Amino acid sequence: MTLLSTRGLSRQFGGLKAVENVDFDLPEGQVRALIGPNGAGKTTYVGMLSGRIPASAGTVTFRGQDVTNMPAHQRIRAGMAYTFQITSIYGRLPVHENVALALRWRTEGDEKETAKRVADALERVGIADRAEQLAGDLSYGHQRLLEIAMGISQQPRLLILDEPTQGLADSEIEDFIKLIRGLAGEMTILLIEHNIHVVMQTADAITVLNGGQILAEGTPKEIHENAAVQAAYLGTG
Amino acid sequence: MSDTRKSWSLHLAVVALLLALNFVLPEYHHGNLARVMVLACYAMGYNMLFGYTGLLSLGHALFFASGMYGMSLTVQHLGWSAGPAMLVGLAGGLAMSLAVGLLSLRTAGVAFMIVTLMFAQAGYLAVLYFGEYTRGDEGFVIQKASRQIMGIDLSDPMNRYLAALILFAACMLITLRVVQTGFGRVLVAIRENEERTRMLGYDVHRHKLLAILLSGTMSAAAGAGYGLLFGYAGATFASVQYSIFPLLWVLLGGAGTVLGPFIGTLFMFYLIDLSSDISTAYMLIAGVTLVLLTLFAPQGLVGELRRRAVRWLP
Amino acid sequence: MELVPYLILGLLEGLVTAAVLSLMALGLSLVFGVMRVVNVAHGEFFMVGAVLAWQIASLFDGHPAWGFLAALLVAPPLTACLAVAANQLVLKRIEYDPERTIVATIGLLYIIQQLTLMTYGPDARPVEAPFNHRLSIPLVEWTETGLGLYWPWGLGTTSYKLAVILAAVALLGGIWMLMTRTRFGLLMRATQLDRETAQAFAIPVGKVYAAVFGLGAGLAALAGVLIVPIQQAHYLMGHDPLLLSFIVVIIGGLGSLPGTVVAALLIGVSDGMISVFFSPTLAKIIATLGVAFVLIFMPQGLFGKRSL
Numbered sequence: 001m002t003l004l005s006t007r008g009l010s011r012q013f014g015g016l017k018a019v020e021n022v023d024f025d026l027p028e029g030q031v032r033a034l035i036g037p038n039g040a041g042k043t044t045y046v047g048m049l050s051g052r053i054p055a056s057a058g059t060v061t062f063r064g065q066d067v068t069n070m071p072a073h074q075r076i077r078a079g080m081a082y083t084f085q086i087t088s089i090y091g092r093l094p095v096h097e098n099v100a101l102a103l104r105w106r107t108e109g110d111e112k113e114t115a116k117r118v119a120d121a122l123e124r125v126g127i128a129d130r131a132e133q134l135a136g137d138l139s140y141g142h143q144r145l146l147e148i149a150m151g152i153s154q155q156p157r158l159l160i161l162d163e164p165t166q167g168l169a170d171s172e173i174e175d176f177i178k179l180i181r182g183l184a185g186e187m188t189i190l191l192i193e194h195n196i197h198v199v200m201q202t203a204d205a206i207t208v209l210n211g212g213q214i215l216a217e218g219t220p221k222e223i224h225e226n227a228a229v230q231a232a233y234l235g236t237g
Numbered sequence: 238m239s240d241t242r243k244s245w246s247l248h249l250a251v252v253a254l255l256l257a258l259n260f261v262l263p264e265y266h267h268g269n270l271a272r273v274m275v276l277a278c279y280a281m282g283y284n285m286l287f288g289y290t291g292l293l294s295l296g297h298a299l300f301f302a303s304g305m306y307g308m309s310l311t312v313q314h315l316g317w318s319a320g321p322a323m324l325v326g327l328a329g330g331l332a333m334s335l336a337v338g339l340l341s342l343r344t345a346g347v348a349f350m351i352v353t354l355m356f357a358q359a360g361y362l363a364v365l366y367f368g369e370y371t372r373g374d375e376g377f378v379i380q381k382a383s384r385q386i387m388g389i390d391l392s393d394p395m396n397r398y399l400a401a402l403i404l405f406a407a408c409m410l411i412t413l414r415v416v417q418t419g420f421g422r423v424l425v426a427i428r429e430n431e432e433r434t435r436m437l438g439y440d441v442h443r444h445k446l447l448a449i450l451l452s453g454t455m456s457a458a459a460g461a462g463y464g465l466l467f468g469y470a471g472a473t474f475a476s477v478q479y480s481i482f483p484l485l486w487v488l489l490g491g492a493g494t495v496l497g498p499f500i501g502t503l504f505m506f507y508l509i510d511l512s513s514d515i516s517t518a519y520m521l522i523a524g525v526t527l528v529l530l531t532l533f534a535p536q537g538l539v540g541e542l543r544r545r546a547v548r549w550l551p
Numbered sequence: 552m553e554l555v556p557y558l559i560l561g562l563l564e565g566l567v568t569a570a571v572l573s574l575m576a577l578g579l580s581l582v583f584g585v586m587r588v589v590n591v592a593h594g595e596f597f598m599v600g601a602v603l604a605w606q607i608a609s610l611f612d613g614h615p616a617w618g619f620l621a622a623l624l625v626a627p628p629l630t631a632c633l634a635v636a637a638n639q640l641v642l643k644r645i646e647y648d649p650e651r652t653i654v655a656t657i658g659l660l661y662i663i664q665q666l667t668l669m670t671y672g673p674d675a676r677p678v679e680a681p682f683n684h685r686l687s688i689p690l691v692e693w694t695e696t697g698l699g700l701y702w703p704w705g706l707g708t709t710s711y712k713l714a715v716i717l718a719a720v721a722l723l724g725g726i727w728m729l730m731t732r733t734r735f736g737l738l739m740r741a742t743q744l745d746r747e748t749a750q751a752f753a754i755p756v757g758k759v760y761a762a763v764f765g766l767g768a769g770l771a772a773l774a775g776v777l778i779v780p781i782q783q784a785h786y787l788m789g790h791d792p793l794l795l796s797f798i799v800v801i802i803g804g805l806g807s808l809p810g811t812v813v814a815a816l817l818i819g820v821s822d823g824m825i826s827v828f829f830s831p832t833l834a835k836i837i838a839t840l841g842v843a844f845v846l847i848f849m850p851q852g853l854f855g856k857r858s859l
Contacts, residue, residue, distance in 0.1 A: 050436070076438035088433045090426060101426050102437050104419050150437070293650055340847055347589055347649050348846050351797065355843035358794065362836045477790075481657055488654065518668045524661025531655040532644055 002061075003028040003158055003188050004049065009058035011044050018044040020212040021058070028157070031180065031189045033199040035223075036209035037233055042192050043085065043162065045209065049190075050082045050160060051075045063157065077105075079157035083147045083164060085192075091136030095127065095146060098135050102150040121153035125179060141172040152183065159183070160190045165198050177201045200224070208232070240549040241417060247550075248413055248495065252406045259398050271398040273499075273506050274405040275463045276482075280490070280498030281408045282455030283483035288492035289416060290448040291428030295350045295480050296357030297456055299337065302364065302475035303329040304457030309470035310370060312383045319386050323461050330457020331450065338449035342442060354480070361475040376471025384468055397466050404462045405499075408455055413495050415451070416551050424448055425493070456483075478520075485523055488530050491537030495551045500538050555690065556703040558824065563688075565823025566816075567712045567781070570719035571774045573815035575792055576799035577726060578770030580811050583800060585743040585763045588647050591656040593771055594793025595663040596634060600626045600772025601784040602671050608678045616681035619780070626776050627769040633663075634768030635761050642764070643757065660789075667786040680711040680780035715777050722773070727808055739763060794835075795822075798842045 004026040011019040019041045026032055034042050047053035049060060051072030059068045067075055076082070090098050099118040107113045122128040125145040130138060135146060144164060151159050165173050173195070180189065180202045193199050199206060199220065206223045208215040210232045216223060223229055238246070255274070262270060279301055286292050307329030311322040341352045365373045384391045391397050415421045423444055426434040435441045464470045473479065482505075483498075490501025505526070513519040530537070536544055543550040579593050603626040608618030637659055645651040687707040689700040730736035742749045742759045750756050774792075775784075782788070795818060803814030818838065825834040 052436070071440075073435050073438050073440050076436060082436050084433070084436075088430060088436075090429045090433065092429055093425075097422075101422065101434070104422070105438055109419055154438070293653070295653075340843070343847050344850065347653070348850060350650075350653060351589070351801065352843045352846050355839050355846075359836050359839040359843070362832050362839065366830065366832045366836065484654065484657075516669060517673075518665035520661045521665035521669070524658045524663075524665060527658030528641060528655055528662065531651045531658070532641065535651070 001028045002026065003063060004190075005061045006049070007059050007061075009045070009048055009060060010056050011041075011048060011053060012056045017212050019048065022209075022212075022214055024207065024214070026158075026188060026190060028188050029185070030204045031184050031191065031202055033191045033193050033203035033206045034209060035193060035196075035199060035206060036215070040209040041212040042209050044212075046160060046162060046190070046192055050080060076154070080160060081151035081154045081156035081158070082160045083144075083151050083162060085162040085166070087140070087143045087147050089135045089143055089147055089150070091134065093135060094131070095122065095133055095135050095138070096131040098146055099150050099153050103153045106154065117153055121149040124152060124182075125149045126175065141168050144168065144172075148179070152187070156187055158188045158190065160192075162192050163194060164191065165193065165195050173198060243549055244413060244417070244495075244551045248409060251496065251499075252402070252409070255402055255405070259395065259402070264394065267394060267398060269506065269510070270503075271394075271401040271466065272463075273503050274398075274401040275459055275466060276486070276506070277499040277502040278404055278408040278462065279456050279459035280483045280486040280502045281412050281495075282452045282457075282459060284487045284492060284494075284498045285412065285415070285424075285455065286448055286452035287484065288487055288494070288497070289421065289428065290424045290445060291431075292445065292448070293350050293484070294341075294353040294452075295477075295484075296337070296353030296355070296360075297453075297483055298475050298477070298479035299353075299357040299360040300330050300333055300453040300456035301460035301463075301479060302360060303333040303453075304460030304462075305464040305470050305474055306364065306371065306460075307457070308461035309377070309379055309464045312379055313377060314370060319384060319391070319465055323465060326461030326464075327454060327458055330454045330460070333457070334450045334453025337453070338446045342445055342449070354477070357475070357480050358477065361472060361477070364472045364475050371470070371472065374472045376469055376473070379464060379468045379470065381468070384465055391466055392468060401462070401466055404458065408458070409495060409499070411455075413551060416495065420444070420447070428493075481523075485527055487537070488535070489526060489537055491539030491541070491543070494537070494539040494543060497537050497539040504538070556706040559688065559690075560706055561824035561826065562820060563708050563712070563823075565820035566716050567819075568823055569816045569819025570716045571778045572792070572795055572799060572819050573812050574719055574722060574774040574777075575771050576796040576803070576811050576815055577723070577808065578767035578774075579796045580800045580803070580805065580807070581739075581763055581770075582767040583805050585739055586647060586760050588642070588649060588652040589656070590764075590767065591653060591793070592637075592659040592663060593767070593796060594789030594791075595660050595667075596630050596768040596771040596789075597775040597792050598667065598784075598786065598789035599630050599633065599663060600775030601779040601788060602667055602775075602786070603629055603772070604776040604779045605676050605678050605784045606671075614681075615679035619678070619681040622678070622776050622779075623773075627772040630772035631765035631769035635765040638761050638764040643760075647760070664786060664789070671784075671786060673786065675783040675785035677783045678779045680709075682710055682714075683780075684710040686710060686713070711780060715781075718777060722770075723808070723812060726770075730808070735762070794839070798838055801842050802845055 002025050006022055006024045009019060009022045010017070022045060034046070036042055044053060048055045051070060055068060059066055061067065062075065062078060062080070065078070067078065090101070096118050099121050100114050103117055104114055107117065119128065122131055125148055127142055127145050127149065130142065135143065138146065148161070148164065165176055168176065177198060183189065191203065203220055205218065206220055207217045208223060208229050215232055216226050216229050218226070258270065282300070283297050286294055304326040308322045308326030311317045311325045312319065337353065337356050341349055341356070344352050364371050381392045389396050391400055423434065423439050427441055427444060431441060460474065486501035486505055487498050488501070489505055490499065491497025508522050509519050512522045534541060539550065575597055579590065582588065582590050604622035607622040607625055608615070611618035611621060641655050641659065642652060645655060685707055686709065687702045689702050691698055692701050730739060738754055738759050741754055742756055746756060799811060799814040799818050803810030822834060
């Protein structure tokens with residue numbers, strides 16, 4: 001079953017074509033990595049998927065519904081969860097309140113249920129012992145984990161992670177890989193990543209963007225051996 | 238005792254204290270406190286938008302005046318009695334909040350501040366322009382005979398104080414309830430990180446609009462109450478000064494706290510009262526206080542208390 | 552035909568308003584543009600300029616031109632110093648955070664205004680103009696012998712008012728040269744465009760900010776000195792011009808000198824002309840709502856490239 005697909009999705013900024021005519025299908029249950037050199041249009045593309053950026057042309061379909069004109073907050077309610085490229089949490093609120101905010105509209109005021117699900121999510125990512133701390137006092141790595149906890153606490157159908165390992169230490173990256181592998185069965189994951197090691201270890205399939213268009217798609221092995229992909233990366237650094 | 242229980246106990250205790258003071262305060266302070274309580278409702282209305290949602294309006298006098306004139310013009314020119322006239326004041330405030338909210342929320346940050354300032358200024362000028370009905374700057378007195386609800390004469394100091402207390406308690410307890418619910422917490426989330434809140438699935442625009450409606454209507458209730466209880470309506474209450482006052486009171490007392498607005502209003506009222514004995518330039522105190530607050534204590538009195546000691550304070 | 556003299560009178564008065572307004576609005580726009588902050592106390596610098604002008608002029612006996620000249624040379628720099636002090640003590644400390652700056656400058660507004668009340672008092676006091684000749688303005692009419700001139704009663708202006716208009720034009724030209732031809736202007740524009748990059752290029756952003764804030768206040772004070780022979784000096788006189796300046800800057804667009812000038816002309820002249828026919832209050836209501844709607848629907852103003 002295709003969870004998310006786009007047809008002819010494009011975005012123009014004045015004369016610049018950031019994303020051009022992208023057709024894309026994401027089957028349910030898959031872990032897909034979206035990679036490409038800097039400036040390839042990945043963030044713009046994902047912005048159009050999540051609803052943060054309006055499309056210039058084309059359609060986005062999620063769970064069988066055309067969501068092209070649906071505002072971002074409604075897409076979240078429809079089953080998407082999104083983590084920002086630069087971690088965006090509530091620094092002045094405690095860790096547990098950060099996660100509580102993420103799921104309160106689902107539990108509809110049942111504070112007991114909210115507390116339980118908050119605890120579960122924090123446990124899942126491994127920061128349950130920091131629940132009372134102010135989110136801004138956490139290390140960067142833990143803040144990233146908090147953001148992921150906020151995402152998964154919503155029990156989304158699609159989890160979009162925008163460069164999740166950026167700024168993490170090697171050990172934290174290994175923990176992250178384990179976490180993603182653990183989540184893989186429960187939800188579909190779309191991962192924008194620069195770290196090829198992470199991609200190879202977690203992705204079922206990879207889509208490569210270059211210059212706003214899809215350059216290649218396939219299994220990690222196929223992409224690894226693809227000459228055009230290598231040229232794109234080596235050519236533009 | 239849970240935090241919620243503690244909060245309710247504290248705030249009910251404050252109401253009880255104010256009730257007790259009704260019987261012991263000397264006349265001068267008795268009248269002042271009644272005034273402070275009504276103005277604190279205005280501050281609490283402002284706090285809902287500024288302290289909790291994080292939107293700085295420079296035009297709240299428009300809402301205060303909508304309530305005041307909605308009520309007093311109805312009494313003066315249509316001959317209605319006080320009760321229904323108060324409702325007209327509230328309705329006026331609600332309508333004005335809706336109009337201003339829908340328009341001003343299309344802007345953000347500094348533009349929002351200026352837009353609200355402009356709308357309020359237009360309102361003030363309109364009060365002057367229609368001076369035939371409003372008597373402009375001079376204002377008009379609302380006769381004692383009209384200031385009655387259900388036979389109770391509100392110009393009597395004791396009745397007036399109790400009416401002010403009822404209004405104050407209502408506004409304070411409404412605020413307390415709102416901040417404890419999911420809606421209140423989303424407002425705080427919007428203040429802290431609007432984009433994140435949007436991407437968690439919340440309709441940020443709708444929340445901001447509701448916050449403006451609540452804030453504006455509460456401010457209008459204060460304006461209508463002030464006109465009714467103190468028997469006067471004048472253009473000063475629509476002027477820029479009355480848009481700055483609630484900002485000052487809330488900042489001083491503690492933005493984003495329930496008790497802060499009252500503490501700030503009380504403090505500032507007496508500070509200005511004392512300095513106007515010394516000089517006609519008493520607004521100097523307001524200016525110095527604003528500068529000192531922004532430099533050294535942006536959290537305000539109750540805010541600092543919460544930060545340093547009493548963490549559960551709402 | 553009776554209408555025409557009124558219109559011309561309105562136009563002339565409007566040009567004087569526009570002249571003074573353009574200087575003041577330019578000061579506000581520079582501060583907006585380079586420092587990205589709203590200075591609500593801007594109107595008080597205008598007032599301080601006027602009050603200082605009275606103070607200085609009253610030290611001179613004899614021909615009013617000397618007193619006025621002294622005021623013109625001394626009041627704006629003094630006011631600029633006051634502004635720089637405020638910048639160093641307050642604005643710099645709050646790191647030019649937009650919201651905190653607005654609140655702090657509201658505080659400054661009251662401090663400056665009330666201190667003036669305490670020292671100068673609540674009265675409005677005039678300053679004599681350096682020269683003041685009544686000039687009657689002729690209109691053309693069709694007579695039996697062809698085109699001829701006639702002088703409608705009441706239609707005139709003064710040499711001083713014309714001088715104000717010319718002075719404003721000269722000063723605007725000077726500022727334009729400053730911004731486009733001098734090193735300081737270059738530093739200002741660089742800081743305006745991209746503060747971080749400017750810092751990376753070792754531009755002393757802190758000093759540029761202090762200078763710009765001083766310049767903005769100096770322009771406002773200058774406007775105050777120029778207007779004080781026409782309109783008396785009073786401690787509350789900053790309020791209306793502040794709002795008008797806001798209107799001009801927002802409609803003209805941030806950081807755009809041509810936009811500011813055009814908007815000042817529009818506002819000044821229409822204010823002059825509308826006041827001839829309609830209540831000035833109604834004119835102000837329309838202008839105030841106009842600003843709000845421009846901000847809501849056209850945030851970049853008429854000329855600006857950037858919004859608030």
